[in-house]
Amino acid sequence: RVNRSDFMHALDEVHPAFGVSEEELQAVIQNGIIRYDSTVDELLRSGSLLVEQVRTSKKAPVVNVLLHGPPGSGKTALAAAIAQASQFPFIKLITPDNMVGMGELQKISAITKVFSDSYKSPLSVVVVDNIERLIEWSPMGARYSNAVLQALMVLTNKLPPKDRRLLVIATTSNRPILTDLGFSEFNAVMRVPPITSLPALEYVIQEAELFPGDEDRRDAIRMLKDAGFDKKSRDDPTSRLQIGIKKLLSIIEMSRQEPDGVAERLVTALMELDL
Ligand code: ATP
Ligand code: MG
The missing domain is CATH 3.40.50.300 (P-loop containing nucleotide triphosphate hydrolases)
Structure with missing residues (x-):
């Protein structure tokens, strides 16, 4: 008892x-x-x-x-x-x-x-x-x-x-x-700053193993570059990329929900953050 x-x-x-x-x-x-x-x-x-x-x-x-x-x-x-x-x-x-x-x-x-x-x-x-x-x-x-x-x-x-x-x-x-x-x-x-550089963003994507290979990841980063995400320097307040690690990780999880179109979902979600 x-x-x-x-x-x-x-x-x-x-x-x-x-x-x-x-x-x-x-x-x-x-x-x-x-x-x-x-x-x-x-x-x-x-x-x-x-x-x-x-x-x-x-x-x-x-x-x-x-x-x-x-x-x-x-x-x-x-x-x-x-x-x-x-x-x-x-x-x-x-x-x-x-x-x-x-x-x-x-x-x-x-x-x-x-x-x-x-x-x-x-x-x-x-x-x-x-x-x-x-x-x-x-x-x-x-x-x-x-x-x-x-x-x-x-x-x-x-x-x-x-x-x-x-x-x-x-x-x-x-x-x-x-x-x-x-x-x-x-x-x-x-x-504690937000992420504002593409290399930092790429590092997180890599650590989170969003893409099986380097090639897909680099393609996604290229898409972001083409969209102008690397325009401004790191500490410039007008930097286009401004995202907290918490949000980025949730976008990454959302992007991997389906096997196809991972890069597109990632890029679209990041573009939608942009004001
Ligand atoms: P809020 O403003 O909503 O309180 P926060 O700034 O306290 O958010 P956290 O709740 O700490 O943010 O969320 C950060 C998340 O990102 C955690 O899940 C943490 O494990 C993860 N993470 C990964 N890398 C880092 C890092 N370098 N620094 C902080 N958190 C990290
Ligand atoms: Mg908190």
Whole structure:
């Protein structure tokens, strides 16, 4: 017969000692991290430097970093990848996806709990994902939860207890709003850019194994060149190609649904993005 203590015991076994939910991290890095550009390596490296800073610095027991960039540019996955690579014993994600239907107070208490749990571990990473959604920012009437905002601002900067060190990785697709709301005190700010070059796009297509051979892939890239996708340089804001890795991967999946016309579907979908 299974009693309550067996059940609680089983739950303990599901959750590792301090609290790293590998499944949770894995779920947001579902499609892996594709190194399509040197910026990806640079972001991961900057992340690991911050991790080392937290691990070794006596002076800064809490370090917080903001990852910002357009929707779908890969912020959540990168934050999770940096967190995972730290191998810290406590890693937790605060994400609006886990807070659907919660009221303001419930949210604040869930957020507060993650931070107070983190203080039980000598080294921790807390990912505060998608701040504008956590505070329920709405451009209609510029409304948001000030209480959740205040809680986040306090907790991400609060000194942990003695001998406890914490890295906070926050993400947002709307940095200007955060700045307007006064949420701008981060030790580091890193931009996660969209993909804007054909070589990077080709690299992703290759990694995703969309085409069986090199020839088909090159044909597809040629079609995009002919359509003018390589017109502007990488950091030119008017670059024709502007696509988040998340969207690109979903277009790739859509394109491979049928064996025929893969390149055409890919190119058409990319052209339709173009404004
Ligand atoms: P949103 O703005 O909707 O919150 P996001 O910027 O957080 O989106 P992610 O949810 O992180 O984007 O989606 C990125 C997806 O792309 C993930 O499935 C991830 O596994 C995959 N991916 C592949 N390569 C990379 C990379 N170099 N960087 C980030 N994500 C990558
Ligand atoms: Mg995200």
